[in-house]
Amino acid sequence: MARLQLHDDATFIKHKPQLRADAAWALYQVLEQGRSTRDIMPMVFVRHHLAKDRAWLQETVFGVLRVLPTLQTWLRALLSAPLKKQQKIIEHLIMVGLFQQAYMRTSLHAAVSETVEASKVLKQPQLSGMVNAILRNFEREKLIDKPIEAPHAQVNLPKWLYKQLLHAYPDNIDEIAKAMQDKAPLWLRVNVLKVELEHYSKMLDEQGIGHQVIPPRSIQLDTYTDITLLPLFDEGGFAVQDMAAQQAANLLQVSAGDTVLDACAAPGGKTAAIIETCPSLGALYAIDNAPSRNTRTEENLYRLGHIQRLGERLHILNVDAGLQETYDELPKFNKILLDAPCSATGVIRRHPDIKWHRKAADIDALVLTQQRILAQTWKALAPGGILLYATCSILPQENSDQVREFLQTHDDASLHPIRDDETVDKPGWQILPSEANMDGFFYARLLKSH
The missing domain is CATH 3.40.50.150 (Vaccinia Virus protein VP39)
Structure with missing residues (x-):
């Protein structure tokens, strides 16, 4: 039933599948409509069959959300006036382009051309010239090298949360803020009622899956992977659960x-x-x-x-x-x-x-x-x-x-x-x-x- 609902929901995405357009759509849903990435990301994933494309979407959408104040600061410097109504999604598309240039080190040509094309996919072709100019001006004006003044934006936190964390942890606010931007590791809790920890570790070794073992029942994977493809998933040999x-x-x-x-x-x-x-x-x-x-x-x-x-x-x-x-x-x-x-x-x-x-x-x-x-x-x-x-x-x-x-x-x-x-x-x-x-x-x- 859940899968049927997922496909039904996905039909609400009116544009044709395109990575940058889908990333912008997801960000619009999260930031403007208040929806959760847990709900939204499966809806865009289902439109892309290649694992590398899904990984790109995950990295891009989550990456933009992690450094949103920085991207918004750049956007305000480059955009003469905020976009409104149905054009608002193009602001999110521009931030996707800025994120590619600043954090993914995508080439200027690829970042600009694909993002401009996405503006047309999102049915805003009249704004494609503006998208092109903004992304090129970002590179030309070297905004990435200019300091950001607002303290909360410097560490990519909303202002209210920055104030509360600064009050609670004045000596290590920067360290905490940085940790909040890091990618979380993938932890497994091995179901020791079904398989011994050491035996499960050997099963991972046999599949070439790098990991660290922390007794009595924990494993941290070195890289993210599709958990349904790990040994003993269907048999209940483990669950995903952070060490904390x-x-x-x-x-x-x-x-x-x-x-x-x-x-x-x-x-x-x-x-x-x-x-x-x-x-x-x-x-x-x-x-x-x-x-x-x-x-x-x-x-x-x-x-x-x-x-x-x-x-x-x-x-x-x-x-x-x-x-x-x-x-x-x-x-x-x-x-x-x-x-x-x-x-x-x-x-x-x-x-x-x-x-x-x-x-x-x-x-x-x-x-x-x-x-x-x-x-x-x-x-x-x-x-x-x-x-x-x-x-x-x-x-x-x-x-x-x-x-x-x-x-x-x-x-x-x-x-x-x-x-x-x-x-x-x-x-x-x-x-x-x-x-x-x-x-x-x-x-x-x-x-x-x-």
């Missing part, structure tokens, strides 16, 4: 017989990791309030063999983790993983459109949602139980500030430290982007006394 996200199952410390809750579980990556860490757990409840995402959880767990393995001990429920009535018919839990809704500022290098979809006002609303869910899941935790609070954010108000306030307002909660330097005033483990090649993540472990 893989920490959750280890930190939760599930024991045999435990009744476990994975709140906000979809699409099930951490649920699967919990099972692989302790298949002898008593019962596991994976809850989320989005039916489509719960379907993905079921699909992922089935491929890995976990639905078959746990049987009636596994419960996938379509409920809201922040509502009290959700827990009326559920047992008390020994262990709870709360992977809370968040700004996702820690995974911007993996999803660069996040930078341009998030707004400063979103953070306050997310903090309230996190507080609501944390309060309700805490009530569902049995005395002596552990709750692991997690986000893929690097903003303190979603992370250490959130946990510190919770500890101050709940006398039955105490910090169960992950790291030696944790205190109740500065709780949790904040992983910054690219630290040990991981995404940005936050974890804090709480113990319930009574």
